[in-house]
Amino acid sequence: MSIQRLSYLGFEVSDIAAWRAFAADKLGLMESSAVAHRARFRIDSRAWRLSVDKGQADDLSFSGYEVDSEEALTAVKKRLEARGVAVLVEGQDIATDRGVLGLVSCKDPAGNRVEICYGPTEVFETPFISPAGVSGFLTGDQGFGHYVLNVPDASAALDFYIKGLGLHLSDIIDWKLSDELTVRIYFLHCNGRHHTLALGSFPGDKALHHFMLEATQFDDVGFALEKFEADGAIVATLGRHTNDHMVSFYGATPSGFAVEYGWGARQVETNWSVVRYDKISVWGHRFIGLG
The missing domain is CATH 3.10.180.10 (2,3-Dihydroxybiphenyl 1,2-Dioxygenase, domain 1)
Known part of the structure; x- marks a missing residue:
């Protein structure tokens, strides 16, 4: 079993306010939540797809890949471990923060954090509405x-x-x-x-x-x-x-x-x-x- 799709991305950014304005006005993303240290954005029926967190890197913080079941998550974990990759089963606090049912994480050879999850949160009852009038995104x-x-x-x-x-x-x-x-x-x-x-x-x-x-x-x-x-x-x-x-x-x-x-x-x-x-x-x- 392999990963099925890219579920979300996370950036560490120095200016949260600038990203909130940029994401809404230029990209047409719908803000789903915002606090002093973070803002998250929707582009479809998922609870969020993009997270920008306060920090100085102004770079990628994590990528989140998705599988379709707990069994598939376990299979990917074993596949990575068989190749010598250290895989961490994240606790409920991280899973709750990401809004998923299960989550593991590891580092790629360049040191980038990679997350693999299953069971992301849908908010279909609250339709995606772009603040910039974008008709929709292909997801x-x-x-x-x-x-x-x-x-x-x-x-x-x-x-x-x-x-x-x-x-x-x-x-x-x-x-x-x-x-x-x-x-x-x-x-x-x-x-x-x-x-x-x-x-x-x-x-x-x-x-x-x-x-x-x-x-x-x-x-x-x-x-x-x-x-x-x-x-x-x-x-x-x-x-x-x-x-x-x-x-x-x-x-x-x-x-x-x-x-x-x-x-x-x-x-x-x-x-x-x-x-x-x-x-x-x-x-x-x-x-x-x-x-």
């Missing part, structure tokens, strides 16, 4: 978008996420950043979403390169694009990726990493073949920078 069996990690050792990370957690390689892009630097990016899937996680050794010291939200309507991308443009917060212009075919742009977050806001990605299909690309985009995605 369900595909989980909460994707994220891209900057790892010092891609081989070790691939071993953990593929052989340990059970993700599958979708494809590879050799991204030429300059005449002197080409980064090989590995895209991994665990369901129909083209990639839930991507791994590469990028310039910079942040663990999180970017995270992605996929809107259900293309116009939602356009409306968000205008808001980022108005604030001079575009990291990469509108474009279409070669591998997942998503039309998207990249914007700056209050924590110095990027968010990809997109629509229309293709899904992994039966008899999928791994291929390699020399370009990251068919068109667009002109890099402007985080400023």
Whole structure:
């Protein structure tokens, strides 16, 4: 048994107030709870999908993967332990905080905290309503978008996420950043979403390169694009990726990493073949920078 989907992400951020405004106004996320040291946000019928907690890292704090049952959770735990990974069965206090029935945690080879859970909380009786009028986000069996990690050792990370957690390689892009630097990016899937996680050794010291939200309507991308443009917060212009075919742009977050806001990605299909690309985009995605 393997993990089924990305359930949630957690960031450690230095400015909670800035993130509350950013998540609501620019991304269109619905705030579900907020206290002085933390805010959480919804994008669908789940109680929360994104948590921002007070701290100085301005980086990824944890990723939460989901399985469908307690038996599957136990199976993933044993699979990781068989590969020499130390896995902690979290107590009821952490499970209650995350709003799940069961939870284990471990560290990936780069030191990132990884949580695996089952039984997340649904609040279907309280519909998701975007404060920015976003029509909705693509989640369900595909989980909460994707994220891209900057790892010092891609081989070790691939071993953990593929052989340990059970993700599958979708494809590879050799991204030429300059005449002197080409980064090989590995895209991994665990369901129909083209990639839930991507791994590469990028310039910079942040663990999180970017995270992605996929809107259900293309116009939602356009409306968000205008808001980022108005604030001079575009990291990469509108474009279409070669591998997942998503039309998207990249914007700056209050924590110095990027968010990809997109629509229309293709899904992994039966008899999928791994291929390699020399370009990251068919068109667009002109890099402007985080400023």
